[in-house]
Each structure stands twice: as C-alpha cells, then as structure tokens.
Amino acid sequence: MINQQLYQNIYKRKSVRRYDMTPLHESVLMDVKAFAESAVPLIDDIKYEFTYLSAGDVKNLLPIKAPHYICLYSEAKPNYLMNAGYLLQQIDLYLSHKALGSCWLGVAKPSKQVALQQNGLDFVIMLAFGAPNEPVHREKPDDFRRKMTHEISNVSGHDALVEAVRLAPSASNSQPWFVSETPEGLILSREKLNILRGALYGKMNQIDIGIALLHLDMAVRHHGRQAIYSFSPQNAPGGIPLGYEFMVRVETKAIDE
Ligand SMILES: Cc1cc2nc3c(=O)[nH]c(=O)nc-3n(C[C@H](O)[C@H](O)[C@H](O)COP(=O)(O)O)c2cc1C
Known part of the structure; x- marks a missing residue:
C-alpha cells in the first residue's frame, strides 16, 4: 500500500529548481532508494527499473542542475507512460515529505555514456532531486x-x-x-x-x-x-x-x- 503520510504533500509540494550541489548523505540516499523500491505500480505486469545519476551524467537543455537524478526505465507496454507517472509521483511526494527538493524533467536525457536501454527496458523520464536551495513547500492551495x-x-x-x-x-x-x-x-x-x-x-x-x-x-x-x-x-x-x-x-x- 502507498504510504498515506504522503497524502498531505499533495497540498504543499512544488517543483524545486535550485539545489545545494553537495551530494546527499549516503544514508539519506539509501532511504530514498529504499522508498523507490517500495513504490506501487499502477499496472503489475509492466517491468521497470530505477537508476540513479549525478549531474555529470545528465544532458539537459534547461539550466536545472541537481546533485542527483532518478531515472525510470520501463517496458513499452500499453499504458506504460501512465504507469511511469504513477510510480515517480510517489517518489516526488516522498522527497517533498522528507523536505528534499525534486523536479520532473521531461526534456533531460542521460548523457551519451549512459545507455538509453537497460536490461531490455527503455529510458522514460527522470526526476532531479537533492537538498533544496529555495523553499520546498507551498503554504496553501492558493499558491498553486x-x-x-x-x-x-x-x-x-x-x-x-x-x-x-x-x-x-x-x-x-x-x-x-x-x-x-x-x-x-x-x-x-x-x-x-x-x-x-x-x-x-x-x-x-x-x-x-x-x-x-x-x-x-x-x-x-x-x-x-x-x-x-x-x-x-x-x-x-x-x-x-x-x-x-x-x-x-x-x-x-x-x-x-
Ligand atoms: C512530465 C513532466 C515533465 C516536466 N518537465 C520539466 C522540465 O523539463 N523542466 C522543468 O523545469 N520542469 C518540468 N516539469 C515541471 C512542471 O513545469 C511543473 O510541475 C508545473 O509547472 C507545475 O508546477 P509545480 O510542480 O511547482 O506545482 C515537468 C513536469 C512534469 C509532470
């Protein structure tokens, strides 16, 4: 079951685009990775994997630099894109819950040295994350x-x-x-x-x-x-x-x- 503590974060999360470039402490990163492993898919029979990159491994036209990126690779079966959104949004809410910044990046790609296919799965999309250098929460729904x-x-x-x-x-x-x-x-x-x-x-x-x-x-x-x-x-x-x-x-x- 999805962690219900994350529900409150729907009403205060926001995209964070400025980061402290210091990598997160190993224990914090491990906690994020453990949460990602526990994320619940929308559709059970679509294979997917998460991988983690740092700033040097990401090509992004927009100037958003973060110390970490989580990439979703997936089988391209019917509704896999909805499944991708459903999975990674759990991580977006979890990062917000932990007062860490995150931002969906639709235009960023892994750089040339990182494969766009892994174990037969295709790269779909990534989230930037790290310690925020700007407020990580909104105060109220009117701020959306x-x-x-x-x-x-x-x-x-x-x-x-x-x-x-x-x-x-x-x-x-x-x-x-x-x-x-x-x-x-x-x-x-x-x-x-x-x-x-x-x-x-x-x-x-x-x-x-x-x-x-x-x-x-x-x-x-x-x-x-x-x-x-x-x-x-x-x-x-x-x-x-x-x-x-x-x-x-x-x-x-x-x-x-
Ligand atoms: C699928 C997806 C792709 C996105 N791609 C980018 C992106 O490439 N660069 C960026 O700065 N923001 C990106 N965003 C963030 C949106 O611009 C942002 O979610 C939207 O403006 C609403 O703002 P909020 O997240 O602060 O509530 C993306 C969001 C989603 C859901």
Missing part, C-alpha cells in the same frame, strides 16, 4: 498556479478527489486532465493534442495522467476507500467532453470488500 475546478471537472460530490487531481504537476503545467462522472464511476480523460503539440507533449501528457491518477488514488484512500481501475474505453459509456479522450475509469469500493 492551476486551472479552476470547473475547467477540469463536471463532477459533484467528490470535491476532495477532484482537488487532488487539480493540484497535480504536469509538463509545462499543461494540466491535460478532465474528471467526469458516469454511473459506472469516475472517468479521467486526457486533452487531445493537434499534430504539432502531439509531437511535443503526446508522451508527456500520458505521464501527466498517471501523476493525476496517483493523486486521485491517494485521496480515495485518505477517505477510507480504494480505487479499482479499468483501462478499456468500452467500459466508459459517455462522460467524455469534446476534445478529450478516455484514459481510465475509476470505481471506488470499501477497503476490505
């Missing part, structure tokens, strides 16, 4: 630059679940999610992109949906229920607004049912 609730949802009666989705981080803060309601459960859909934006953000915004889903999952648990997922669009009659496409249907049930 996000769309309004009515822009991302037409659901009533699930305010806490929608709010957890609303505050999720996304590539270029694009917030490509929409939460709708059907008799069969909540639907999380993703904004359709034109060819140009699709080339730039098509992969990233599937990762974004995985991040939002992790937040939704944690909010469901926090309110004493558990989420069950269906990735098949046939199970989502209606409920998807124009310009969006189905990603996942979420039903909730009592925890020990």
